[in-house]
Amino acid sequence: MAQVNKLFGTDGVRGVANVEPVTAETALKLGRAAAHVFTQLNPRTLPAGARPKIVLGKDTRLSGYMLENALVAGITSLGVDVLVIGPLPTPGVAYITRSLRADAGIVLSASHNAYEDNGIKFFRHDGYKLDDAIEQQIEQLVFSGEIDAVRPTAGKIGRATRIDDALGRYVEFAKTSFPRGMSLEKMHIAVDVANGASYKSTPCILRELGADLTVAHNTPNGTNINAECGSTHPEEIQRIVKESGAEVGITHDGDADRVLLCDENGELVDGDEILAIAATEMLREGRLAQSTLVATVMSNFGLDEALAKFGGKVLRTKVGDRYVLEEMVKRDLNVGGEQSGHMIFRDFSTTGDGIVCALQILRMMRTTGKPLSELKQCLKKYPQAQRNLRVKQKPPIEQLPEVMKLVGEAEQELSGKGRVLLRYSGTEPKIRLLIEGREFAQIDRQANRIADAIQTAIGAG
Numbered sequence: 001m002a003q004v005n006k007l008f009g010t011d012g013v014r015g016v017a018n019v020e021p022v023t024a025e026t027a028l029k030l031g032r033a034a035a036h037v038f039t040q041l042n043p044r045t046l047p048a049g050a051r052p053k054i055v056l057g058k059d060t061r062l063s064g065y066m067l068e069n070a071l072v073a074g075i076t077s078l079g080v081d082v083l084v085i086g087p088l089p090t091p092g093v094a095y096i097t098r099s100l101r102a103d104a105g106i107v108l109s110a111s112h113n114a115y116e117d118n119g120i121k122f123f124r125h126d127g128y129k130l131d132d133a134i135e136q137q138i139e140q141l142v143f144s145g146e147i148d149a150v151r152p153t154a155g156k157i158g159r160a161t162r163i164d165d166a167l168g169r170y171v172e173f174a175k176t177s178f179p180r181g182m183s184l185e186k187m188h189i190a191v192d193v194a195n196g197a198s199y200k201s202t203p204c205i206l207r208e209l210g211a212d213l214t215v216a217h218n219t220p221n222g223t224n225i226n227a228e229c230g231s232t233h234p235e236e237i238q239r240i241v242k243e244s245g246a247e248v249g250i251t252h253d254g255d256a257d258r259v260l261l262c263d264e265n266g267e268l269v270d271g272d273e274i275l276a277i278a279a280t281e282m283l284r285e286g287r288l289a290q291s292t293l294v295a296t297v298m299s300n301f302g303l304d305e306a307l308a309k310f311g312g313k314v315l316r317t318k319v320g321d322r323y324v325l326e327e328m329v330k331r332d333l334n335v336g337g338e339q340s341g342h343m344i345f346r347d348f349s350t351t352g353d354g355i356v357c358a359l360q361i362l363r364m365m366r367t368t369g370k371p372l373s374e375l376k377q378c379l380k381k382y383p384q385a386q387r388n389l390r391v392k393q394k395p396p397i398e399q400l401p402e403v404m405k406l407v408g409e410a411e412q413e414l415s416g417k418g419r420v421l422l423r424y425s426g427t428e429p430k431i432r433l434l435i436e437g438r439e440f441a442q443i444d445r446q447a448n449r450i451a452d453a454i455q456t457a458i459g460a461g
Contacts, residue, residue: 006139007021007026007030007135007138007139007142008132008135008136008138008139009426009427010320010322010426010427011111011119011121011320011321011322011426011427012119012120012121012122013026013030013119013120013121014110014113014117014118014119014120014427015117015118015119016116016117017061017062017063017066017067017116017117017118018063018066022063022067022117022118022119022120024066024067024069024070025070026142027066027067027070027071027074027120028070028071028073028074029074029142030071030074030120030138030142031070031071031072031073031074031075031077031078032074032075032077032078032141032147032150033074033137033138033139033141033142033147034054034074034075034104034106034122034138035052035054035074035075035078035079035080035158036078036141036147036150037134037137037138037141038052038054038080038103038104038124038125039052039078039080039103041103041104041124041125041134051079051080051081051158052079052080052081052103053080053081053082053083053100053102053103054075054080054081054082054083054102054103054104054105054106055082055083055085055093055096055097055100055102055104055105055106055163056068056071056072056075056082056083056084056085056105056106056107056108057085057086057087057088057090057092057093057096057105057106057107057108057166057197058086058087058088058107058108058109058197059087059090059107059108059109059110059196059197059225059254059255060087060195060196060197060199060220060222060225060254061108061109061110061115061117061118061222061225061254062115062222062223063115063118064087064108064118067108067118067120068084068108071106071108071120072084072160075158076157076158076159076160077151077152077157077158078147078150078152078158079152079156079157079158080103080158081158081159081160081161082158082159082160082161083096083100083102083160083161083163084160084161084162084163085162085163085166086162086166087197087199087200087220088107088166088167088170088197088201089170089197089198089201089202089252089255089256089257089353089354089355090107090109090111090121090197090255090256090257090351090352091256091257091349091351091352091353091354091356092166092167092170092173092197092201092256093105093106093107093123094123094127094128094349094350094351095127095169095170095173095349095350096163096166096169096170097123097125097127098125098126098127098350099169099173100163101125102125103125104122104123104124104125105122105123105127106120106121106122106123107120107121107123107255108120108121109121109197109254109255110254111253111254111255111257111258111427112226112230112231112232112253112254112258113226113254113427113428114225114226114227115222115223115224115225115226115227122134122135122138123350123351126350127349127350127351128325128329128350128351129322129325129351131326167200167201167204170201171201171204171205171208174201174205174353174355174356174359175205175208175209176348177345177347177348177349177356177359177360178209178359178362178363179363182363182366183209183210184206184209184210184211184362184366185210185211186210186212187210187211187212187247187248187362187366188211188212188213188214188244188245188246188247189206189211189212189213189214189246189247189248189249189250189362190213190214190215190216190237190240190241190244190246190248190249190250190262191203191206191213191214191215191216191218191249191250191251192216192217192229192230192236192237192240192249192250192251192252193215193216193217193218193230193252193256194217194225194226194229194230194231194232194251194252194253194254194256195217195218195219195220195221195224195225195226195227195229195230195254196220196225196226196230196252196253196254196255196256197254197255197256198252198255198256198354198355199217199218199219199220200218201256201355202250202252202256202354202355202358203215203218205355205359206250206355209359214240214244214246216229216236216240217229217230217236225254226253226254229251230251230252230253230254231251231252231253231258231259231260231340231341232253234251234260234262234268236251237249237250237251237260237262237268238262238266238267238268239266241262241263241264241266242266246264247264247371247372248261248262248263248264248361248362248365248372249261249262249263249266250262250354250355250358252354252355253341253354256353256354256355257321257342257351257352257353257354258271258340258341258342258343258352258354259274259341259343259354259355259357259358260274260341261273261274261358261361261372262372263371263372263373263376264371264372264373265373267373269372269376270339270341271299271337271338271339271340271341271342271343272295272299272300272302272303272339272379272381273376273379274337274341274343274357274361275293275295275299275303275335275336275337275343276302276303276306276307276376276378276379277361277364277375277376277378277379278335278343278345278357278360278361278364279293279303279306279307279312279335280306280307280309280310280312280378281364281367281368281375282335283307283310283311283312284310287334288312288334288335289332289333289334289335290331290332290333291307291310291311291312291313292312292313292314292315292331292333293307293312293313293314293315293333293335293336294314294315294316294317294324294327294328294331294333294335294336294337295314295315295316295317295324295336295337295338295339296316296317296318296319296320296323296324296338296339297316297317297318297319297421298319298338298339298340298421298434299314299316299338299339300339300379300381300382300384300436301382301419301436302379302380302381302382303379305380306378306379306380315327315331315333319338319423319426320338320426321337321338321342321344321351321352324336324337324338324342324344325344325350325351328344328346329346333346334346334347337352337357341354343357345357345360361375382418382436382437382438383436383437383438383439383440383443384434384435384436384443385434385435385436385440385443385444385446385447386432386433386434386435386447387432387433387447387450387451388425388430388431388432388433389430389431389432389433389451389454389455389459389460390429390430390459390460391424391429391430391431391454391458391459391460392429392458392459392460393458394424394429394431394458395458397422397423397424397431400453400454400457400458402453402456402457403422403450403453403454403457406446406449406450406453407420407422407450409446410435410443410446410449410450413442413446414435414437414442414443417437417438418435418436418437418438418443419435419436419437420433420434420435420446420450421433421434421435421436422434422450429460431454431458433447433450433451433454435447435450
């Protein structure tokens with residue numbers, strides 16, 4: 001613990017499971033610190049003998065058992081009860097936290113990462129992710145040892161209870177985001193659940209709405225989550241759609257807070273296209289709050305043009321669904337998301353929800369009678385060249401002179417008809433480069449030159 005001075009990244013605490021900070025020892029301390037902070041944050045008058053409670057869910061990683069037990073030990077040692085719900089999508093944990101009137105929710109997941117990684121993410125009692133100030137409070141308690149002496153004894157120790165109907169509750173909740181008078185009967189849908197947290201929920205929701213399904217990668221074994229499947233391997237849903245003849249394909253990441261789609265021709269429909277379809281249809285229906293969509297700086301500039309045709313506009317944030325959500329809450333907007341497939345429909349959910357997003361697009365297909373290949377034509381994309389490079393260190397980008405020189409030259413070449421974005425990943429030892437412009441050959445050449453300079457300066461080899 002002595003070497004670690006920061007626990008939280010852009011999306012909770014994340015890293016290689018059983019290596020600091022994602023160890024049983026730190027999870028126990030995090031459980032204690034979180035229990036203390038959340039009971040202070042959400043003060044309420046409890047009946048005599050009642051205790052505060054925290055919901056705890058996870059995805060299908062092998063290391064989830066280790067971390068789950070450590071968190072339960074930490075939380076109960078502070079006199080707080082734990083409601084254990086087992087594997088459920090991250091948005092499902094947020095919903096169950098609200099549904100059970102808990103003081104907080106915790107989900108164990110490293111999202112789209114390989115099974116060797118894991119993470120610990122927190123939700124407030126209202127199902128929203130924590131802001132930086134609350135994370136800092138929890139972090140400070142872990143490092144300071146300030147609450148080491150808080151030791152309830154006898155009947156004041158918390159207890160853990162398994163909640164058996166969490167899956168059913170989430171299934172019913174997700175179905176409420178789809179119109180009651182509409183069904184998915186006679187619609188053939190292919191689904192790739194990435195051997196992850198949605199391996200039961202997404203097929204169940206779609207079947208109960210009447211869809212005819214072809215389901216793949218729904219046999220998690222603890223080590224196959226995201227392995228050559230799911231939204232990080234979209235070629236897999238494309239293959240399944242072509243082989244099964246499905247009208248649409250749905251693919252999640254490991255914790256199902258993301259979704260990418262595939263049209264009936266086997267062509268991928270990414271987050272930007274999903275946002276364009278949803279926002280333009282909702283503009284037509286008069287349901288897009290303030291005629292404004294929230295996206296990140298990574299989203300294609302074609303989005304702005306697509307919305308402008310219908311009198312809408314795009315508001316951009318830093319990369320990360322938490323920043324998208326912060327802007328949505330601040331301005332009371334109802335649709336936002338990322339190119340990677342994190343989509344937030346605040347009319348229904350407090351966080352990115354892959355199946356709720358998919359249901360909105362399926363509704364629009366039903367309402368318009370148009371196939372997905374036709375709906376996605378509303379977005380005319382600018383070409384993009386992207387590079388994700390492993391790095392051995394993360395010095396400030398402006399301290400890499402050769403890289404900055406090439407970035408400046410690229411921007412000058414684009415002369416206002418494109419852009420260059422360069423940033424470090426918040427969750428992995430990577431630097432991400434995106435160049436957008438009207439000519440792909442030009443931006444691809446620029447991306448290669450900048451990528452070579454990055455490899456020379458800080459590449460991991």
